[in-house]
Amino acid sequence: MTILDQSHEGPQPATTPAPKTAAQTKRQNRNTRPPASNAFLDRFFHITERGSTLAREFRGGLVTFFTMAYIVILNPLILGGFSAGNAPTDVAGGWLSAAQVGAVTGLTAGVMTILFGLVANLPFGLAAGLGINSFLAVSVINEVTWPEAMGLVVINGILIVLFGVTGARTAIFRAVPKELKAAITVGIGLFIAFIGFVDSGFVRATTAGPPVQLGDNGSITSVPTLVFIVGLLVMGILVARKVQGGLLIGIVATTVLAAIVEAVLRIGPGSATNPGGWHLNTPVLSGQLVSAPDLGLVGQFDMFGAFGRIGGLAATMLVFTLVFTNFFDAMGTMTGLAKSAGVAHKDGTFPRLKSAFIVEGIGAVAGGATSGSSNTVYIDSAAGIGEGARTGLASVVTGVLFLGSMFLTPLTSVVPLEVAAAALVVVGAMMMAQIREIKFTKFAVALPAFLTIVTMPLSYSIANGIGVGFISWAIIGAASGKAKKIHPLMWVVTAGFLVYFARGPINALLGA
Numbered sequence: 001m002t003i004l005d006q007s008h009e010g011p012q013p014a015t016t017p018a019p020k021t022a023a024q025t026k027r028q029n030r031n032t033r034p035p036a037s038n039a040f041l042d043r044f045f046h047i048t049e050r051g052s053t054l055a056r057e058f059r060g061g062l063v064t065f066f067t068m069a070y071i072v073i074l075n076p077l078i079l080g081g082f083s084a085g086n087a088p089t090d091v092a093g094g095w096l097s098a099a100q101v102g103a104v105t106g107l108t109a110g111v112m113t114i115l116f117g118l119v120a121n122l123p124f125g126l127a128a129g130l131g132i133n134s135f136l137a138v139s140v141i142n143e144v145t146w147p148e149a150m151g152l153v154v155i156n157g158i159l160i161v162l163f164g165v166t167g168a169r170t171a172i173f174r175a176v177p178k179e180l181k182a183a184i185t186v187g188i189g190l191f192i193a194f195i196g197f198v199d200s201g202f203v204r205a206t207t208a209g210p211p212v213q214l215g216d217n218g219s220i221t222s223v224p225t226l227v228f229i230v231g232l233l234v235m236g237i238l239v240a241r242k243v244q245g246g247l248l249i250g251i252v253a254t255t256v257l258a259a260i261v262e263a264v265l266r267i268g269p270g271s272a273t274n275p276g277g278w279h280l281n282t283p284v285l286s287g288q289l290v291s292a293p294d295l296g297l298v299g300q301f302d303m304f305g306a307f308g309r310i311g312g313l314a315a316t317m318l319v320f321t322l323v324f325t326n327f328f329d330a331m332g333t334m335t336g337l338a339k340s341a342g343v344a345h346k347d348g349t350f351p352r353l354k355s356a357f358i359v360e361g362i363g364a365v366a367g368g369a370t371s372g373s374s375n376t377v378y379i380d381s382a383a384g385i386g387e388g389a390r391t392g393l394a395s396v397v398t399g400v401l402f403l404g405s406m407f408l409t410p411l412t413s414v415v416p417l418e419v420a421a422a423a424l425v426v427v428g429a430m431m432m433a434q435i436r437e438i439k440f441t442k443f444a445v446a447l448p449a450f451l452t453i454v455t456m457p458l459s460y461s462i463a464n465g466i467g468v469g470f471i472s473w474a475i476i477g478a479a480s481g482k483a484k485k486i487h488p489l490m491w492v493v494t495a496g497f498l499v500y501f502a503r504g505p506i507n508a509l510l511g512a
Contacts, residue, residue, distance in 0.1 A: 045121055045391040050343065052390040057123075060389025061397025064125045066245035067383040068398070070423060071109065071127045072405045073251060076101040077281075077420040078133050079373060086269075086281070090141040090149070091309075096297065096371060103293035103406050104370040110402035112363040112375050117395025120356040124337055124381045125398045126363045130427055131188040131325055133373035134195055135462050140318060143310050150301035150368045152315065156322035157364025157374060164357030169327065175487035180469055181328050182437035183449035187456035187465045188325070189431025194457040196424030199279060199417050200228035222276040223267055224418045227258050231422035239426060244383055247423055254419045258283035279417040289414075293406035297371035317500040321463040322374065330360050330376045332434075337377070341385045379430070444480045448473035467497035 042048050047057060080098035081087020087095035109127035116126055132153070140149045163169035197203040201222050206213050220226060231254030238246030261267070262283050270277030306315040338350035350356070363375035384394050435453075440446040452469030456462050474494040477486050 041393060045393045047391050047393065050390040052388060054393075056388030057391055057393040058397055060123055060384035060387040061394035062384075062401070063244050063387045064123070064381050064384030064389065064394060065398045065401040066248055067380040068109075068125050068127055068378050069245070069401075069405060070248045070251050071130075071378075072102055072106050072402070072408070073415050074130070074420050074423055075105045075128045075133055075372065077415060077417060078130075078137050079371075088137040088141060090145040091143060092145045094146050096146055097294070100294045100297045101372060102408075103295055104297050104372040106402050106404075106406035107293065107295065107298075108363070108366050108370050108372045108375050110399045110404075110406075112359070112366055112399070113395050113402060114399030115362070116356070116359045116377075117392030117399065119359050119392075120352045121392035122334075122338070122343070122350070122352070122356060123341060123384055123389035123391060123394035124334065124356075124377045125384070125395060125402075126360070126375045126377055127402070128367055128373040129326065129329065129376040130192060130424070131329060131462065132322060132376075134192055134424075135321070135325065136373060138195065139461055139463070143314070143318075144306040145302070145309075146371065147300055147302040148305035148309060150371045150373075151303035152306050152319050152322060153368030153374050154301055154303055154365050155319050155368075156326060157361050157366070157368060159319070159323050160326060160361030160364055161358055162361075163327070164354060164361050167354075169331070169357055172327070172489060175489035176328070177445075177473065179438045179445050179449055180452065180473055181332065182434040183452040183469055184325075184328060184466055185332065185431055185434040186438075187453040187469075188329075188462060189428040189434075190453060191428075191456040191460075191462060191465070192431070193425045193428030194460075196421035196428065199424070200421035201225040201279065201418070202228060202421075223261060223265060224258075224270075224276070224278050224416060227254060227261060227416070228418040228422050230254060230257060231419050232425055235422055235426045236429075239430075244387075247380075247426060250426075251415065251419055251423055254422065255283060255415045258416050258419060259285060259414065281414065281416050283414055283416045283419075285414060290407055295370075299369060300371050301368055313499065317463065317496070320496065320500075321466065324466055325462060326364055326374055326376060331357075333377045333379050334360070336379065337381055337385060340382050341390055343390065444476050444482070448476060463500070467500055470494045470497050 038054050041054065045057070047054060076098035079088065080096040080101040084093065084095050087098070089095045105128055109125070112126040113124075116122065116124060136149050136153070140152070144152070160169070163172065194203070202220070202225055203212050203214060204216070205211065214220075216222070220229070231250060234253055235247055235250030238250050243249065258278075262278070267282075268274055268277045269282050270279050306318065309315075334350070334356060335344070338344035344350045360377055367373050367375040384398070438445065438449045440449070448469050451472050452465050454465075455468045456465030459465070470490065471494050474486055474490055477483065
């Protein structure tokens with residue numbers, strides 16, 4: 001095939017078209033200018049400039065919502081319950097209402113996604129981060145109360161905002177080796193998946209022999225666990241086939257299956273006398289499914305209570321863990337999404353970078369202030385980008401739909417934990433994809449990365465995994481003659497983790 005060079009006669013060999021100049025782009029944009037009724041939206045969001053259309057932005061926003069909407073159901077199942085007996089309880093016996101968590105999940109996701117679209121003008125959706133909410137429910141509330149835990153989340157968000165404003169976020173990001181960043185993401189994914197396996201009864205603790213085992217003495221005998229397996233396969237197939245909203249469809253479909261199973265077999269809730277019952281919610285449709293949102297959790301946080309309860313050192317390390325998890329997960333996600341949307345520069349940066357970092361930090365503050373957990377950018381936004389979304393208008397559409405989801409929170413009482421557990425395993429598998437960034441052929445890289453990944457699920461702590469990874473990376477790298485390649489900030493963080501792991505003896509020595 002040939003193309004005709006208009007400045008010369010005769011055909012010329014096919015070549016890659018030269019990049020358009022700014023003047024050419026402006027002329028093209030004038031020629032494709034939208035109707036006057038849409039002119040304001042086009043100018044504000046730069047829709048035509050980014051090669052998109054109003055229809056694509058609305059469609060992309062809709063797809064992003066349906067891809068992310070599972071969090072409105074899943075977050076209440078992780079953080080809350082419908083009684084103290086089926087909810088994660090804190091050190092004082094306090095617990096969060098699942099209906100209230102569902103309401104604030106939709107509220108915060110809606111407000112922050114709209115704000116992100118208006119300020120950062122990027123098609124990214126924000127909602128409660130799965131890694132952080134699991135960390136709160138599994139680890140943090142073993143030491144503090146729920147209001148105190150959410151106070152730590154607020155502090156975490158304030159620090160992230162400050163990092164974004166001052167430019168420190170970029171400096172810290174560059175200090176940590178990319179392999180260690182990838183290992184942290186992979187470790188969190190494995191940790192989330194392990195939580196799903198345990199919550200579903202697929203993996204259980206033992207009183208003798210190995211610490212854990214498959215099902216009941218190596219066999220799957222529980223019907224709810226079978227529902228988990230079916231849900232895992234259904235969600236896995238839908239995601240593998242790239243069905244938009246596959247997780248949400250899988251959650252809904254498996255919940256319907258669970259409700260049918262319960263109606264036929266009358267399994268009932270799990271207990272000491274009914275070990276084969278449902279672990280959290282019994283999937284029974286009863287009462288109204290639509291109601292006014294209960295926003296009673298808004299403002300129910302204690303910013304500095306944790307420091308008085310567990311001491312300044314322990315509380316500071318919890319904040320550090322939250323910041324680090326929030327910090328790197330969001331930065332990596334935004335970089336990848338910007339590339340997918342075609343708005344990233346060669347160096348990986350993207351338009352309104354600083355604004356995006358600041359708003360994402362505000363999402364963490366808002367999540368703690370509403371007790372819905374830190375809100376962060378979702379990789380699921382790639383689905384909307386795949387539908388053509390290129391600007392913040394898509395985020396505004398997604399946010400409005402999230403606000404509407406607040407009125408559907410009674411649905412969370414129908415979804416059993418076994419179904420939510422299947423979604424956790426699938427999300428964990430998605431996060432494992434980052435393992436390709438780790439060079440396992442270099443043992444000085446492989447060992448710290450491996451220790452980071454396996455320590456998280458085996459010790460049931462994200463903080464422990466990050467700490468072991470940092471310490472081993474610094475020590476092995478220095479002993480291998482590569483001390484000069486280790487950033488000074490890495491040594492600062494490593495020293496902090498050494499103190500963190502020795503806090504018990506240190507507290508005893510100080511009489512704390």
